[in-house]
Amino acid sequence: MYIPRHFQPRSQQETLDVLRNSGASDLISYSDNEFQLSTLPFVVDEEGDVLRLLGHLARANPHWRCLDGSDAFVLVHGPSAYVSPSVYPSKVEHQKVVPTWNYVKVALRGTVQIHEEPSWIETVVTRLTEKFEVISKNPWNVSDAPRDFIDSQLRAVVGVEFLVRETDAKFKLSQNRDLRDAKAVRDDMARRAEIEMYEAMGYLKDL
Known part of the structure; x- marks a missing residue:
């Protein structure tokens, strides 16, 4: 991934x-002379310097059959938003401005392991549910559904463990603009209710 110096993350923590x-992320692999892509919601496992993404795919999805033990990419999408040059204060001064797109992307390279054990899959499904149900007024739990129904659903998926080997991250957030222009972009994100992008540009609060 092309990452100019000013778009590099400020820290590994970021x-x-x-x-x-x-x-959800994009799981991308290459086999038999073709690329394959699947959507992969995931939770993160961190053990020291070892980083894993855990998720699942539908058993009916043929993608998983070529994944076990193979190398793959995971593309993680952060916030993204169009940037109009009309908001730049510098536009009034010299007109030398053009539209662009701000975004956050993380590209991961690693190795996939497929899991078919029901207990492993259920643990991951439970963790995924807990992660994403926090936005619900009345969070759903795996235990809310009948046991035989849950068992049948677990048989319909396979577990995916992605061991991260390399990480590239790009935070394109107007850092290449002068401070006035960058702050104007952030203000415009607030006006447009692009809340995730507004928050991603929080580095401007420190400048």
């Missing part, structure tokens, strides 16, 4: 926060 707070 990248980890994107992973911890992420929703």
Whole structure:
């Protein structure tokens, strides 16, 4: 991934926060002369310097059958938003401005292990549920559904463990603009209710 110096993350913690707070990611692999892509919601496992993403795929999805033991990519999407040059104060001075796009992306390279043990899959499904149900007024729990129904649903998926080997992260958040322009972009994100992008540009509070 092309990452100019000013778009590099300020710390490893910043990248980890994107992973911890992420929703669904793109799992991408290459085999038999073709690329395959699946959506993978995940939770993060951290043990010292070892980083793993845990999730699941539908058993009916043929993608998983070529994944076990293979290398793959996971692309994690952070906030993204269009930036209009009309908000730049510098536009009034010289007109030398163009539109762009601000975004946060994390690209991970690693190795996949497939799990078919029901207990492993249920643990991951439970963790995923707990992670994402926090937004619900009345959070749903795996135990809310009948046991035989849950068992049938677990048989319909396979577990995915992605062992991260390399991490690239890009935080393109107007750091290449002068401070006035960057702050104007952040103000415009607030006006447009692009809350995630507004918060991602919080580095401007320290400048």
